[in-house]
Amino acid sequence: MAKYVVGAFGALLGAFAGVWLMVAPFALAYQPEGAEWSDPTLTDFWTGVALILVSAVGLVAYSLGLxxxxxxRGVLPRRRSAQAMAAPAPQGAPDxxxxxxxxxxxAMLKDMQEQQNRSARQEGGDRR
Structure with a gap:
């Protein structure tokens, strides 16, 4: 279970890093306001977007695994299928x-005894 929690936490940290990469050029003012985006700004921004997307996929995957x-482990109830939810089986008392x-x-026991008696008689009749 720890691997899912650690993985989800790592994916969340990756998403935060992606957000920081997208915001850093503007927060640290190495991108002049109103100017065209420089190459480092474009690189940081699109790398941040890619990192956020990969982290989101990882976060979803680890969360589903968790x-x-x-x-x-029985902590969460099992999912019921649509078919089972649509027509629950009738449950009667064991009695x-x-x-x-x-x-x-x-009736089955009686039939089995009759068949056993017949085969015993046939085997006994063949020996005489």
């Missing part, structure tokens, strides 16, 4: 389910 880690399945189970 959310998944928290879901895996109701057991009561519904008992006749089926009894």
């Amino acid at each position: 959310m998944e880690e928290l879901r895996a 109701e389910l057991e009561r519904a399945l008992m006749p089926l189970l009894g």
Whole structure:
């Protein structure tokens, strides 16, 4: 989990560095006011923009990873799919389910015993 927090923090610091690169020519007054942008100003500005974009992608990726880690640890609730949200399965009491399945189970056991008796009789009849 620490890797996601450290990564997100690093991406945030990268974004702050990008903002500083964009603002520095004007804040430190090495870009004259009203003049065309010099080459260092253009370089700083567009490098700052690129750094902000890369940092934003990293921040989103690390944040999503952190959310998944928290879901895996049970801190955040799991996401429910749209299909599961649309039609939740009916849930009955365990006694109701057991009561519904008992006749089926009894019929299956009876059928299996009859088949076992038939095959035992056939094997016994073949030996004589």
